[in-house]
Amino acid sequence: MNKVSVNILGRTYDVEVAPGDELLIYSLAEYVEQKLIEAQRDTGIVDTQKLAILAALNIADELFRLKNSRENVSGILDKKAEELIKVLDKALSA
Template sequence: MLEEKIPVQICGQTYEIIGNPAEALRYTSLARFVESKMKEIQASTKIVSTQKIAVLAALNVVDELFRERETKSFAGKSVEGRHEELIRELRGVLEEPEAPRREPAPPPGPARTDPAEELLLT
């Protein structure tokens, strides 16, 4: 795989990322995302140090990542738990002894006659 230096800008500073040139657009998008997070922090605080803003932005992004992972993990466990519960219920039903089968009762109504007699009645 060919790797090259790919320049990206974050808050007016150029950084060179070594990576696959086919991923240049991705790296640029990542840099824009980082810059937007840094600008959010800069606008909401009195911090002027770019380094401190960058560290806070990194912490915020990692916090979002961890929360997302926890949410997915919880959802996965929830689905897994329900799946196991359904399996237990199905096993319980399958292990129950079958009730003896009875012939269904004839439907209520006039007594059925021999088909030959019916022909005579019409």
């Protein structure tokens, strides 16, 4: 494991990451900081603990929406694949 230092809202956090994931953790820290800044801007809250909870809820909301969207797309693709297989089976048996 490698140790990486990231800065979020002026505070430094040391994070252990797998080799090769250093750039990922920097990107994640930047994303989290942006979400904290957005939450602070939108609500006026300055308490970092409250901001962290609000940002976590916003990120969780994004995740849930993306998962649901992916599941919907996956269902549509499965249905289309089944339809295509039926069409191909029909064409090949003719």
